[in-house]
Amino acid sequence: MSEAAVLNFFPQDRILEQITNEFVAFLTNHDPEMAGIRLPPIAKTRDSSNGDFTVILKGACARRKIDVVKYSNELTEALNAFLKENPKSYLRDSNAMNGYVNLFVNRSSIFEDTIKTVLGLGEKYGSSDKMAGQKVIIEHTSSNPNGPLHIGNLRNVMLGAHLSKLFEAVGYEVKQHFFVNDLGAQIGLTALGYSRIYSKVEPKLKIDQWIGMIYACMNTLSELQILGHTMGELLDVYENGSILAKSNLFPLREGESDPSEKKLNPRRDYLKTFDSLYERQPDLCVVLLREFLTLPSIKKASAELNLQYERNEASAVKIFRAMVVNCLSGVQQTLDTYNVRHDSFDFESELGWEGSNDRVMERLKASPYFVPETQKNEKGVPEGGHILTANFIRDAKLPTGKKGYQKNFPNFYVLRPDGSTLYTFRDVVYSLKKCAQADHVFNIIASEQNLPQEKVALTMALLDPKAPRKLYHLSYELVKLSEDGKEVKMSGRRGRYVLADDLYVELRDAVIFYMKQKMEKTQQENPDKAPKFTEEELLATGGEVATASMKYALLSTPCRHEIKFDIQKVANPDEVSGPFLLYNAVRFKSLFRKFDAGVASGEYPPLPPLEEIDFSLLNEQSEWNLLLEFILPFPNLIAQIGCPGFPAAPQLPEFATNKLCDFCMVLVNKFSSYFKHVYVLSPDKEKFPAMFARIYFYKTLQTVLDNALDILTMKPPQRM
Known part of the structure; x- marks a missing residue:
């Protein structure tokens, strides 16, 4: 069998075609007036005692205005006589029943042909080249590079790895990509903490888990600082062990909600979160408190560090890349457990460094649907640069409603009022880059991102209305872990998640x-x-x-x-x-x-x-x-x-x-x-x-x- 035949071997179709050809050849030879009359496809019988396959002649007989029962009885009698004289056919015997012609086949011949072919093809059996010559990029996993994988990430991983195998089996040339989201507030927070602690505390966890703890601590300390706590008073509790100081942290302050309410007020909730983090990683928590003792604002310091990284400043790049690469090495260890490997790790930061962000932004600003970041709303406040997506949908006459886009489609914000880009804009840039490399691009992302993914796709269509659709969002629902019939709640910001490891x-x-x-x-x-x-x-x-x-x-x-x-x-x-x-x-x-x-x-x-x-x-x-x-x-x-x-x-x-x-x-x-x-x-x-x-x-x-x-x-x- 040639390579082309191997990759297009559908034995079910071939056998049904052979049976059909043998039956039709006999039928038209026996009754030339049946030539040219199209019969329904031969199908498997419901009851194998009546035959292996069945042919429906009702339509053909009705067209010729002849009695189907009488015709099928006479036909099977003649067919059986023919088969006795020609035993090498796939067909072996037949009978008529209520106008149906039931066919018995030489099962041993079909067994022999199929078994020889399947065992000859081995691991290639089932594959085809239906989509040969087409390239596919599957972006999956793409977890934030400041923590470990959890149960929700794993569904994304498994879908991506499986679809890669499935697409290869139908002939696609497949590449698996991981988009490294190394920009943004939470990455900046983590990098700031990492830069202060890496040389001072020996990691006692797998590296991605340890970095995840840094993020949870930094986020909690930043929120507590915003809510009025100083690092000094927290240090008194957790380094000096002052019971009095700890008791002073928890009483309600003026304007805070009643503690009898089921939901804790935010300050007390963050204090309890930090208490939990301290129990798990006391050295980490204390060193972070010391390091930020005199820092007026953790949030502002992390934003400044993030901006330095976005500008490709060497000192910031050294910090971020060390933290991100270390985290990804831990993530890869988890992926190796499931034998998952990506072909490319694409860094979000590099879209800006290589000029892709600027080039796409120039094209967007030239669009009649773009509203600049300097424009103010009716209250006199700049909203940030955005796309009037609903206007584009209207002008392009795109479908809306049940099978289309939602009516009154929201604007797509791409710039902050200060002119810096939002992550959703960078998703557009990255998607354009992927689509330039493939015929089809699949983003495996949870269903909660359905609307942002539609915005990305619409913006790409706005930039090039004549371009064929290449980008597809493969949406999936979340995974909820259950223990003893109860759902386990998770939060990466507070270090509460069920680790994949x-x-x-x-x-x-x-x-x-x-x-x-x-x-x-x-x-x-x-x-x-x-x-x-x-x-x-x-x-x-x-x-x-x-x-x-x-x-x-x-x-x-x-x-x-x-x-x-x-x-x-x-x-x-x-x-x-x-x-x-x-x-x-x-x-x-x-x-x-x-x-x-x-x-x-x-x-x-x-x-x-x-x-x-x-x-x-x-x-x-x-x-x-x-x-x-x-x-x-x-x-x-x-x-x-x-x-x-x-x-x-x-x-x-x-x-x-x-x-x-x-x-x-x-x-x-x-x-x-x-x-x-x-x-x-x-x-x-x-x-x-x-x-x-x-x-x-x-x-x-x-x-x-x-x-x-x-x-x-x-x-x-x-x-x-």
């Missing part, structure tokens, strides 16, 4: 707990079959299963549905979960190991070559169903979910990531049922031919499942 450890430990539980049960019921793991093997296998379980949990729910993440359910092999899926995937490897051991011991002869196999021995209906439902349609499914079509703006393409998860889960469920009632390995010599056929059938199923899991970025362990 910690979640992985919890999930791995939960997986190992269930593995040990299963091992103990098997040991009691059937000691000879009980798996044996060393502690090191258990830890490694638990880690492999944990990463795959995380991926399944975050990909098996449609993107636009919220996820409620419960570790115990995600790790439980008795639930619809990653461990359940992998456990059944491992069954293939287990059977092949047993067969190889039997060959080594002389119990079984070696597996003969494919050419010597009698595929007519695959005579179980469940085997035929597995072929029709999973092996044959797999390439079609990949093409369907990888090429969903691109709707007109502002509608977004729907990538049903859950469909491949559903496919795998239904496959292993049906395979599990088949595995229980059809015994493959047998010492009976008379059953060796059937055993060999089924081993090849297993290898074919394993190829389909492994290829599907690979696109989901999942890999089953050797054993569980």
Whole structure:
């Protein structure tokens, strides 16, 4: 098979085409008046006892004004006589039922052709070149470089990594990009704290987690300073241990809300936050208090440092880049756990340094829809430079309402009153840069950013109305972590989040707990079959299963549905979960190991070559169903979910990531049922031919499942 044929092999289509061609060739030869009459597509029968496929002749007979029941009866009688004389056809037999022609096929021929081809293609089975020659950039992860990844980030990561694999499977040339947001108030705050503390306090955490603690402390201290506290009075409490000083911090001040209210007033809330941060990192908190003892405003100092970095001043660049690169190194360690790698890390700051921001701003200012930052509103206050987006939508006659843009679309602000650029403007610049490098660009960003992403896309259309649409926002809902049925609240600004690293450890430990539980049960019921793991093997296998379980949990729910993440359910092999899926995937490897051991011991002869196999021995209906439902349609499914079509703006393409998860889960469920009632390995010599056929059938199923899991970025362990 040529390379082109390999990449465009859709066996379901080919087999249906072959069956259709054989039937139509006989039909038109038998009854020339049927030539030119288009028949409905041949379809699988609902009841296999009546036939494998069915042809509907009602329309054709109605068109010719002939009785469909009589015609179909006569036709099948003639067809069966023809098939007896021509046994090499895919068609084997037929019958008529209520005007339908049911066709029985030579299943052994279809099994043989499919198994040989699938095993010949191996890991390429399911791939195509439908989108060959087109370049795609997927921007994903893009977490703020001043803290670690959390559970919400992980959904973004998994979607990006999976879609990259999926797009490659349909022929796209794919690059994965990470946009490093190294500008902005929170990055400036973190960099200011980092510059004062890095040489004074040894990190006691993973570097990205430690930098995240610096940010949480700096944000809290800045807010407390704004609310009237000095670093000195806080230092008295946390360095000198003054109980009196601490008690003086918490009483309500004039004008503050009643503490009996459920919501704390902001000052007391920030004090409690700092207290919590101090309990976790006392050295860090005390050194920061000392460093900013005489600084009048942390907020202003961080803004000044941020401005110096934006201007590419060497001293600021040294501070920011050291902090950002250190943080990203920690983030990459987390991504490595899930085998995720980006092709490019693109720094937001460099858009300004290289002049891209200025060039795009010049184009925007030349637009009739641009309002300069110096213009004042009716109250005499400058609002900042912005785009009259609603006017552009009106003049360009873009759709509004249910399937269009919202009515009274808000202005898009790109400049502050002082003339500095906003991050949303820099998103426009970065998107233009990506679109210049690719045919399609996908930004994987949570649904809370739907409106900002529409503003970015509209601004790009405003700048070049004739340019084809290239930018798409792949929107997804948030992940809520649940423990004992209660939602876990998170806040990066206050250092309250569930770290991706910690979640992985919890999930791995939960997986190992269930593995040990299963091992103990098997040991009691059937000691000879009980798996044996060393502690090191258990830890490694638990880690492999944990990463795959995380991926399944975050990909098996449609993107636009919220996820409620419960570790115990995600790790439980008795639930619809990653461990359940992998456990059944491992069954293939287990059977092949047993067969190889039997060959080594002389119990079984070696597996003969494919050419010597009698595929007519695959005579179980469940085997035929597995072929029709999973092996044959797999390439079609990949093409369907990888090429969903691109709707007109502002509608977004729907990538049903859950469909491949559903496919795998239904496959292993049906395979599990088949595995229980059809015994493959047998010492009976008379059953060796059937055993060999089924081993090849297993290898074919394993190829389909492994290829599907690979696109989901999942890999089953050797054993569980």
